[in-house]
Amino acid sequence: MPIYDFKTKTAHYLQVRVKWAGKERYAYVRVKRSRDVAMKEAVKAEAQLLERRRAYNLRMALKHNYLSPDGKVIGITEYKGLQNKRSGIYPIHEFKCRISHEGRIYFKHVSIMKHGYENAYNLAVEFLCLVKPVRPYDRTLLLRAIDAYKEPSESHYLHVVQQDAAGNRSNTATVHVKPDDFKETLEKEINEFQKKNKKVISGLNR
Numbered sequence: 001m002p003i004y005d006f007k008t009k010t011a012h013y014l015q016v017r018v019k020w021a022g023k024e025r026y027a028y029v030r031v032k033r034s035r036d037v038a039m040k041e042a043v044k045a046e047a048q049l050l051e052r053r054r055a056y057n058l059r060m061a062l063k064h065n066y067l068s069p070d071g072k073v074i075g076i077t078e079y080k081g082l083q084n085k086r087s088g089i090y091p092i093h094e095f096k097c098r099i100s101h102e103g104r105i106y107f108k109h110v111s112i113m114k115h116g117y118e119n120a121y122n123l124a125v126e127f128l129c130l131v132k133p134v135r136p137y138d139r140t141l142l143l144r145a146i147d148a149y150k151e152p153s154e155s156h157y158l159h160v161v162q163q164d165a166a167g168n169r170s171n172t173a174t175v176h177v178k179p180d181d182f183k184e185t186l187e188k189e190i191n192e193f194q195k196k197n198k199k200v201i202s203g204l205n206r
Contacts, residue, residue: 003042014042018049020056025049058141066138071148075099076124078112078149095124099131106131121146 006015006028014035016027027045031038059067068074081092097108108127112120125142128134134142 003039003046014038016042016046016049018046018053020053025052066134066142067145071145073125073128073142073145075128076121095120097124097127099128101132117150118146121149 002017004015004017006013012031013028014031016029018025027042027049029038029042029045059071066073075098077096077098079092079094079096082089083092091113093112095110095112097106097110099106099108106127108124110120110123110127114120115123122143125139128142129139
């Protein structure tokens with residue numbers, strides 16, 4: 001790709017142009033003391049734009065078969081919820097797989113709480129690759145799509161068991177909180193527990 005000189009009344013720039021999706025993308029590097037130094041930076045900027053174009057083209061090539069417009073894998077969804085069991089209410093955090101291939105639908109649930117986020121996602125992708133014929137390079141792209149699922153920060157689950165005055169289980173709840181709120185939420189639940197039961201819980205302030 002050619003790199004152009006672009007001059008204004010007050011400054012001199014090197015302009016990089018790369019086109020994809022019907023639009024020109026530009027990058028500018030200001031020429032200060034040395035044009036050669038600026039040219040090296042312009043070459044780096046061009047490489048970054050070319051990589052963005054390559055990623056876009058690959059995404060477009062895959063979108064109709066594997067990826068949705070938001071970058072997530074079609075058929076793999078992240079689910080957070082609660083499950084009611086005899087022993088209480090417990091959190092569910094998993095990847096749900098619903099893969100359609102040749103007129104059949106294949107299902108699988110992969111627990112994030114059991115396997116960890118990345119391992120659970122990799123297992124979900126592996127399941128898709130078992131159901132559908134996926135080229136090795138496409139498989140790599142699917143594994144990289146994990147970034148479309150990740151939240152800015154991880155979350156924690158606080159499992160709270162409430163008791164009545166006699167010490168019997170009266171209610172069970174699960175609170176889903178982020179790390180910054182975890183300590184505050186935990187202290188709140190402890191204070192409420194102490195008020196209801198009028199008991200001192202030892203060891204919590206150590």
